[in-house]
Amino acid sequence: xxxxxxxxxxxxxxxxxxxxxxxxxxxxxxxxxxxxxxxxxxxxxxxxxxxxxxxxxxxxxxxxxxxxxxxxxxxxxxxxxxxxxxxxxxxxxxxxxxxxxxx
Amino acid sequence: xxxxxxxxxxxxxxxxxxxxxxxxxxxxxxxxxxxxxxxxxxxxxxxxxxxxxxxxxxxxxxxxxxxxxxxxxxxxxxxxxxxxxxxxxxxxxxxxxxxxxxxxxxxxxxxxxxxxxxxxxxxxxxxxxxxxxxxxxxxxxxxxxxxxxxxxxxxxxxxxxxxxxxxxxxxxxxxxxxxxxxxxxxxxxxxxxxxxxxxxxxxxxxxxxxxxxxxxxxxxxxxxxxxxxxxxxxxxxxxxxxxxxxxxxxxxxxxxxxxxxxxxxxxxxxxxxxxxxxxxxxxxxxxxxxxxxxxxxxxxxxxxxxxxxxxxxxxxxxxxxxxxxxxxxxxxxxxxxxxxxxxxxxxxxxxxxxxxxxxxxxxxxxxxxxxxxxx
Numbered sequence: 001x002x003x004x005x006x007x008x009x010x011x012x013x014x015x016x017x018x019x020x021x022x023x024x025x026x027x028x029x030x031x032x033x034x035x036x037x038x039x040x041x042x043x044x045x046x047x048x049x050x051x052x053x054x055x056x057x058x059x060x061x062x063x064x065x066x067x068x069x070x071x072x073x074x075x076x077x078x079x080x081x082x083x084x085x086x087x088x089x090x091x092x093x094x095x096x097x098x099x100x101x102x103x
Numbered sequence: 104x105x106x107x108x109x110x111x112x113x114x115x116x117x118x119x120x121x122x123x124x125x126x127x128x129x130x131x132x133x134x135x136x137x138x139x140x141x142x143x144x145x146x147x148x149x150x151x152x153x154x155x156x157x158x159x160x161x162x163x164x165x166x167x168x169x170x171x172x173x174x175x176x177x178x179x180x181x182x183x184x185x186x187x188x189x190x191x192x193x194x195x196x197x198x199x200x201x202x203x204x205x206x207x208x209x210x211x212x213x214x215x216x217x218x219x220x221x222x223x224x225x226x227x228x229x230x231x232x233x234x235x236x237x238x239x240x241x242x243x244x245x246x247x248x249x250x251x252x253x254x255x256x257x258x259x260x261x262x263x264x265x266x267x268x269x270x271x272x273x274x275x276x277x278x279x280x281x282x283x284x285x286x287x288x289x290x291x292x293x294x295x296x297x298x299x300x301x302x303x304x305x306x307x308x309x310x311x312x313x314x315x316x317x318x319x320x321x322x323x324x325x326x327x328x329x330x331x332x333x334x335x336x337x338x339x340x341x342x343x344x345x346x347x348x349x350x351x352x353x354x355x356x357x358x359x360x361x362x363x364x365x366x367x368x369x370x371x372x373x374x375x376x377x378x379x380x381x382x383x384x385x386x387x388x389x390x391x392x393x394x395x396x397x398x399x400x401x402x403x404x405x406x407x408x409x410x411x412x413x414x415x416x417x418x419x420x421x422x423x424x425x426x427x428x429x430x431x432x433x434x435x436x437x438x439x440x441x442x443x444x445x446x447x448x449x450x451x452x453x454x455x456x457x458x459x460x461x462x463x464x465x466x467x468x469x470x471x472x473x474x475x476x477x478x
Contacts, residue, residue, distance in 0.1 A: 003141070004247075004298075004299045004302075018254075032224065032251075032254065034254055034363070034367075035250055035254070035361055035363045035364045035367070036361075036363070037363055038362070038363060048299070048302065048355065050247055050248060050251065050299065051194070051221060051222045051223065051248055051251045052221060052222030052223075052224055052225070052251065053222070053250065053251040053254065055247070055250070055299065055302050055303065055361065055364065056299075056302040056355050056356075056361065058354070058355060059354065062354045062355065065326060066325070066326075069145075069325065069326055072148070073144070073148070073454075075454075076144075076454040079195065080221075083195055083219070083220075083221040084221050086221065087220065087221035087222050087224075087225050
């Protein structure tokens with residue numbers, strides 16, 4: 001849970017919502033970018049993700065170096081990635097949409 | 104491993120190592136504490152101690168969130184998890200932390216509905232998707248994870264989710280540093296400051312350490328060279344008699360931190376008068392609880408919990424390890440009764456716990472090699 005994982009922003013929600021699609025080590029994930037609202041995050045930016053939330057922006061070199069280091073952590077990293085996958089890679093609706101559907 | 108095996112980086116590391124050695128005053132010993140468990144992991148994994156002169160020792164601090172959770176809180180959480188209709192959602196590392204009567208995983212084996220989640224939003228989603236369950240999120244972590252809990256609480260409130268609550272165990276990084284520095288015989292010369300916590304709080308709060316306690320602190324990145332460079336920066340300060348907060352990790356960390364994240368914490372949580380830390384005892388204003396505006400999401404108000412302070416197991420010396428008094432291998436149960444498979448103490452649970460990191464990387468040879476290097 002403590003690992004910060006870099007992700008490349010590939011898509012922003014059209015309505016300026018809190019979620020973005022990111023590429024994390026080749027897999028598409030949904031993350032919350034509300035904490036970077038002041039930073040004007042764009043498609044093509046790298047962000048550091050903690051428990052599903054982007055916490056800081058990274059430059060590309062930093063992102064690659066971090067990923068390389070995380071890959072060196074082997075199981076600790078891959079466990080985190082698979083947990084992240086179970087969390088957000090599913091074709092999931094964000095909570096507000098789930099709520100609307102279930103009503 | 105890759106980094107230090109690359110010739111280029113090993114070369115750089117050797118150069119930094121030589122520069123550190125040059126800064127050592129003859130006859131003086133230096134004890135530097137790396138606060139963050141992620142740094143501990145890197146140090147052991149890459150054998151950074153071997154790049155340091157014998158006079159410079161790294162000790163491990165209290166910055167691994169699962170390591171500092173006291174048994175009483177684990178027991179309280181498990182007692183909530185065992186109640187009818189409750190689903191307890193927790194991070195993977197947390198599931199294995201031993202309470203006085205076993206861990207979440209054991210409670211799960213005995214029938215409690217415990218689910219491992221990656222994000223607090225997952226817990227909220229379970230609550231929305233399964234309205235018949237009372238979903239409790241076991242919130243742990245420093246200022247790195249507190250903003251995610253904060254935003255999840257705000258979302259739960261905005262959506263008016265009635266069956267979601269948070270058992271809040273968030274802690275803050277400055278008070279345990281104070282507690283360590285307040286100890287009468289503290290012998291730590293400087294601190295390698297945590298990276299990702301600092302992405303949230305910034306560098307400024309560490310001025311307490313430099314101004315009140317007169318110890319330099321360098322906020323550090325996580326790569327082997329980052330840590331060596333941070334040690335160099337600390338040694339340079341010590342050599343010249345400076346005492347400042349410096350930022351080696353300016354690639355990610357700013358002086359002011361992330362204002363949105365701080366604001367989210369501030370809006371949803373407030374300091375507790377006291378919180379019990381594993382091995383460090385009760386520390387005033389060291390943890391966060393939900394604000395009154397979020398009382399209906401506060402598991403501590405919704406559920407009856409024993410709330411009993413439980414002493415750490417007698418054999419366990421995590422407290423000494425977390426204060427930098429004992430190295431992992433000096434603990435009497437290390438690798439004997441206490442292993443990552445069957446942890447007694449929390450430092451053996453998370454891969455970032457000092458004992459687990461040491462257990463996993465070179466435990467068989469390190470004490471001898473270090474003794475040799477220092478003789």
